[in-house]
Every structure is written in structure tokens, then in C-alpha cells.
Amino acid sequence: MPPVSTAFIQSVTQRNPVGFGLVSATLLVVFGVLWSISSGVAGRDAIGFVLYYVLGLCLPGTIVLKTCLGTRGTWLADLVWGSITGICLELFAWALFSLLQLQGWLRLWPLLVLALVALRGPRKRVFELPKRVSSPWIAVSGLIVTLSLWARVWWPFTLTYDLPPNSRPYYIDLPWHMGLAVEATRAFPLHVPQMLDAGLLKYSWFVHAHLGAASLMSGIDVPTLLLRLWGAPMIALAVFSVALLAERVAGRAFAGVTAVLVFGSQGQFAFWRDITGNSNYLSPLSPTSIFTVVVSCLTVLLLVELLRGTLALRGWLLLAIAAVVSAGSKSSTMVVLAAAVFGTTIVALILRHRRRELIVASAGALTLTVFALALVSGGGDSTKLQILGALTLLPPFRHLGGNPEFNSRFADDLVRLEGVGTWLLLALMLGILLRMVVAMSAVFVPIVKGLRSDLAAWLLGGILVAAWLPFLLMSHRGYSQYYFLYGAMPFGAVLWGWITAIAVGRSPSRRAGLVLAAGLGLLGTWFWTLLPDGSADSAWLHRLQEFLFEGTAFIAALAVLAFAGFHLRERLPWGLAASLGLFLGSLTVPYVTAPIPGPPAPVSAETAERSLAEGTAASWISEHVGLHDVMATNTACSNTSTSCNTKRWWISGVGGRRVLVEGWGYTPDGADGVLDSDEVLRVNTEAFANPTDATIQAMRDRGVEWMVVESLDGFPQPDLTPWGEVAYSNALVTIYRLEP
Numbered sequence: 001m002p003p004v005s006t007a008f009i010q011s012v013t014q015r016n017p018v019g020f021g022l023v024s025a026t027l028l029v030v031f032g033v034l035w036s037i038s039s040g041v042a043g044r045d046a047i048g049f050v051l052y053y054v055l056g057l058c059l060p061g062t063i064v065l066k067t068c069l070g071t072r073g074t075w076l077a078d079l080v081w082g083s084i085t086g087i088c089l090e091l092f093a094w095a096l097f098s099l100l101q102l103q104g105w106l107r108l109w110p111l112l113v114l115a116l117v118a119l120r121g122p123r124k125r126v127f128e129l130p131k132r133v134s135s136p137w138i139a140v141s142g143l144i145v146t147l148s149l150w151a152r153v154w155w156p157f158t159l160t161y162d163l164p165p166n167s168r169p170y171y172i173d174l175p176w177h178m179g180l181a182v183e184a185t186r187a188f189p190l191h192v193p194q195m196l197d198a199g200l201l202k203y204s205w206f207v208h209a210h211l212g213a214a215s216l217m218s219g220i221d222v223p224t225l226l227l228r229l230w231g232a233p234m235i236a237l238a239v240f241s242v243a244l245l246a247e248r249v250a251g252r253a254f255a256g257v258t259a260v261l262v263f264g265s266q267g268q269f270a271f272w273r274d275i276t277g278n279s280n281y282l283s284p285l286s287p288t289s290i291f292t293v294v295v296s297c298l299t300v301l302l303l304v305e306l307l308r309g310t311l312a313l314r315g316w317l318l319l320a321i322a323a324v325v326s327a328g329s330k331s332s333t334m335v336v337l338a339a340a341v342f343g344t345t346i347v348a349l350i351l352r353h354r355r356r357e358l359i360v361a362s363a364g365a366l367t368l369t370v371f372a373l374a375l376v377s378g379g380g381d382s383t384k385l386q387i388l389g390a391l392t393l394l395p396p397f398r399h400l401g402g403n404p405e406f407n408s409r410f411a412d413d414l415v416r417l418e419g420v421g422t423w424l425l426l427a428l429m430l431g432i433l434l435r436m437v438v439a440m441s442a443v444f445v446p447i448v449k450g451l452r453s454d455l456a457a458w459l460l461g462g463i464l465v466a467a468w469l470p471f472l473l474m475s476h477r478g479y480s481q482y483y484f485l486y487g488a489m490p491f492g493a494v495l496w497g498w499i500t501a502i503a504v505g506r507s508p509s510r511r512a513g514l515v516l517a518a519g520l521g522l523l524g525t526w527f528w529t530l531l532p533d534g535s536a537d538s539a540w541l542h543r544l545q546e547f548l549f550e551g552t553a554f555i556a557a558l559a560v561l562a563f564a565g566f567h568l569r570e571r572l573p574w575g576l577a578a579s580l581g582l583f584l585g586s587l588t589v590p591y592v593t594a595p596i597p598g599p600p601a602p603v604s605a606e607t608a609e610r611s612l613a614e615g616t617a618a619s620w621i622s623e624h625v626g627l628h629d630v631m632a633t634n635t636a637c638s639n640t641s642t643s644c645n646t647k648r649w650w651i652s653g654v655g656g657r658r659v660l661v662e663g664w665g666y667t668p669d670g671a672d673g674v675l676d677s678d679e680v681l682r683v684n685t686e687a688f689a690n691p692t693d694a695t696i697q698a699m700r701d702r703g704v705e706w707m708v709v710e711s712l713d714g715f716p717q718p719d720l721t722p723w724g725e726v727a728y729s730n731a732l733v734t735i736y737r738l739e740p
Contacts, residue, residue: 056090196703206291206325295329337365341462402424627656632707636681
């Protein structure tokens, strides 16, 4: 007879098959709404966003998902995968309505999907009830992990960045993302709103199209969506999609629980943070990173169905849609997925299984990769070939004064820094393996019997291997090579969940050994984090040697226990599970050690005054300047300036309007710090430095209707009243509207 708690859970789920999934979703929605309202969002906007998600994404997405695939087995799976399907479909609807100049009607696109219900075949599949009861363990663990990530990731973000206008400057990328999202509300294809003459945008802009579509459908402004509403549900979808994907590939809810706990921990040990640093692959500062996790999980799920022979012909259409969205979600995503599909095809040819389908999938993935690299991928001009360049981001290299030389084939200071020599390289190599340990699960695919004969395991392992290669061999000034591995972390967590499910099986003793060892690993790691950190600069050589000994000993101990448990599984059935438990428990310590975030550090009075003035002016711009109007600013950097910030875009970002030239640091022509074609800079500079009828007319000829003058040292601050009227003014910013 099962324990009372298990029997109770079984009885509840049998009487109410949607119970735990529905309760978890409801709690998250209620908590999210209250959280949003407490952080400054109007109640009407918070409720409107929930309605947008339910009626504009989840409902149409679930209809299409079930039309193509049938039920995913449980209510929770249908709603999660249906919501992600809705996000993908929304992008195609947005593109169509934008091409037809019908953006104002976009909120009606779900009605087109409802037409499927009128057809007999789709209607039968849409109304098909799930065949299984939702696992309460998946629902509860997903709820806990989501709330934990909200507290550790989303809450600090909302505390740091207020809605505009505010007195704290935004992280440099946030106004960039805002500007692209507003651009998506007025045009397709997207242009570069920060520099109008730069032409069409070449960047991973699908998340901005999604934000723009959300703004069009909900009526909520882009800053509120990006800073308060969008991130929380996307994090929840990422969490539950990882859990459900692991449950699907392993066939057990236990795998889903393990995978989601690993994923939500941000996947690294807390022992040696002074060496490894911190990872955050769900950072709200990078909307593309969160977006790509969600849509790529759907793509991988459909590929798994293909490999398992359960993807119907109509499911190929949904696979194509998800793959297209994944290709545009982040420049690294489709490269990794295509390489993994190609590698799985080679394995399939050897195993003589699913060869035809995988050859077709490989051809499609390669085609999508080519188009993605040509049309929507940015940052290529700053990417170089450099072995182990990623290691130069780790704390010891920075603390010791290493120089991250991006143009060499090898980061020489990894072995040449005085006083540490090759000890630094060895420590950083071990440190990066421990920091990215979730992505190391690929090594078990050819070893574990339950994995090596399953093409789905080779697909997941191929994703991880394909992510490791550019991470170790490429260099980028913004360390964007890290995004290759960050995007693969969900699938590393899924593999760890699968491996754990195989190790535990259905043995009570193994399950008990895993749980007990995980608890010991959690407590031991927690105690370790309370010890003082002895990483003084004067003792770095000793610290690196100490870390190498500790890290190697830790890995060796786990390996010995795992080896003994595998070879003595009859006499020591819990050995392998205990080894995994210690490993997993050590990873999950952030759930109990993460500090409660406090208020952000104060900024200087000068910075606060400037940020507030610019934010107030930007709010005025968003309300009074036409959506398609073009503006100009006196603070655009010139190629001759060495101290000017080429990544300022409050007018195009917070204000949401196109600018002749504002910040050009992220444009392809200006990625190296020098703008290749400076004609537009010359015209802009002359109009502000020497305003005459001719220079102002040159601005009008380029479509400029508004000119913004900021009172900042080093920039011309002309009086433009002879050519236009003062439409707005505060202590720092004056906005002129030019006469026709």
C-alpha cells in the first residue's frame, strides 16, 4: 500500500485530473499580477496582459498544437506547449498584418485559428481530452522553481529598473531592445531606429517582434512590457518546458523534476565562485536569451517526436514553424540545432533508424541556418577565432590584470601572467568545466546503455557538443560565445534528468539513496558557502593550486562512487544514485542560499538628474511625437571622438521614435568603434554645430521633423528657434519641431 501522502495525491488527481497543474498555473498568475501591480503597473494593464496571454497566445496556440499533434498527454503539457506554439504563430500573424499595414487589427488574428474548430478532423483532435493525469510532482516542482527564479532573477531586475521616467540609468542594452520592439509596431521588415540610414536591421529580432506584437494586441507600452510584464511568464514557460521535455524523453515524471531543479539552479557549484564566477542564462537583461530557451524547447520536442516516429505528417508544419522562430530567436541557436541534427543523422545512418526523416530535417536545418546567418544574425564583425578566449572572463584572470587580446589566436596572458604561469590556465579550464557542468551531461550519451541506443539522447548530446565547440574556439568583445552554452543549458538539464531516472529506475533503495545523498550534498555545499573566502590578490597562486586540488578531488570522489555503484549494483544498489544525489544536491544550493535582494546602490546626483531629465523627455516624445516621425540629436558621436558613448539611445529606446543618427555602436558598420560611412554624421553634426538654412534643409531632406538639444559638455547646443518652435523643454533637454 502506498504511503498516505502518495495515496492522497493519487486520489486527488484521479478525481480532478487538472487539479495540480491548474492550481500551479493559477497561483503563478495571481502572484504575478499582484507583483506587477506592486511594482508600478496599472491594474488594468496587469489584467489586460493576462487576457492577452490566455486569449492571444495560449488559446490559439493550443488549438493549432492539438490540430497538428493531438493532445500532449496532460492538461499541463497541452497548455505549456500550446502557449509556446501561440508565440510562434503570433510572429507569422504579425508579419502578415504588418505587410498589409493592418497592425491595428492584429489582436483579431486568433479568430483565424478558431476557424479550424469548424472542420471535423481538427475539431475532434482539439477537443480530445488528455490521456494521462498531470504529474503533481511536475506541477509542484515547476511552481517552486519558477517562484525561486522570479525571486533570484526577476525581482532584482524590477527593483533596479523603474518604469520611465526614473532617476537610474538603464543597462545599456535595455533601451536598444525597447527601440527595436517599438520599431516592430510600425514596420516589417524592421529598420534600425537608432540610425535610420543604416537600412534594414540585421539582428536576432524575433523577440522584439513578439514584444511589438504584444504591445499592439494588449495596448500596453513597450517599456512596461519589457521592464515589468514580459519576463515573468517567459521564465515560467522556460521552467515548465524543460520539465515536460525531460518527462517526455525519459518517460518518467522523476526525470522532469530532476531536470527542472538542475535548470533552475542556474547550473553551477557554489564551492568556488571566486574562480568560476556566476552564470545567469535567464537574465532579463538579455530578452533574446530567455526567448530562445522557450522556442528552442518546442523545436527540440518536435524533433524528439520525429525521432520516436510519433510526428504525424501535419506535425512537420509545426516543426517548420518552430524551427523558423528558433532561427530568428538568437544567432547562435540555429547553428547549434543544425549541427546537432546533422550529427544525429550520422548516428541514424549507423544505427539504420529514421534515416530518411533525419536527412530531410538536416537539409531544412542547414537551409534555415544559412538564411538566419544572412538575414537576422548580428555581431559577426566582432567575432574572431581564438582558442579558449572565453576563459578570460573568469574572475582570476581579471583580478590578476590579464589583458583579453581579442585579435590573437590564443589568449597569451592565460599562460604568461607573472607569478601564476600555467597554473592560471589549468585552474581556469577546470573552473569553466565546473561553471558549465550542466552542459557536461553529453559525455554520458555513448556510455549509458539507456541513452546510446536512443536517437533523442544523441540529439540532446549533439546540442551540447555543438555549443561547446564555438564556446571554446571563438572570441567576441562582448563575450557572446557564452550564449552558445547558455542556450544549450536546458538540454543539458534534460539529459541529467534522464540519466538520473535511469540510475534510479524504480528501486526504492536507489530512490532513497539519491534523496539522502542530495540532502547531504545540499547541506554540505551550504556549509561550504559560509566559510570565509581566502582569495586575496597576494595569494592567488596558492588559491589556484588549492582550487585545482579541491575541484579534482571532488570530481574524483563522485566518479569513484559512481563507478563502484555501477559495477557493484547488485550489492550496492544505491551507489550510483548516491553519487548523482551528491552531485545534484551540490548544484541546488542556490535555492536556499540566494540572498534576498535589497535596494540597488544609489547613483550620483548628477547621474540621477540627467537620467530623470532624459526619461521625462522620452515619455513626452512617446506621447506627442508621431510614431513614424524622424528625430535628430546633438549628442550623436563623431568618428573623431575617442570618449563619446556610441551606445546611447534613449530617444529611440524609451522614447520609441526613429532617429537620424543617435547611437551606432551596435550597427554592423560601427561594431568596431568607427562608423564606416560617416556622411550622415557629417550632415547631423553640421546642422547642430553650424545651423543655417542650408544645413537645416539638409536635415529636412532626410526626413527629420524634430531636433533634440541636450545641454551636455562637448556637444553643440544651438538655439534653433529661427527654424522651428520649442515643443518641449526641461533643465537638460530642449525639443524643437522644425517648420515645414
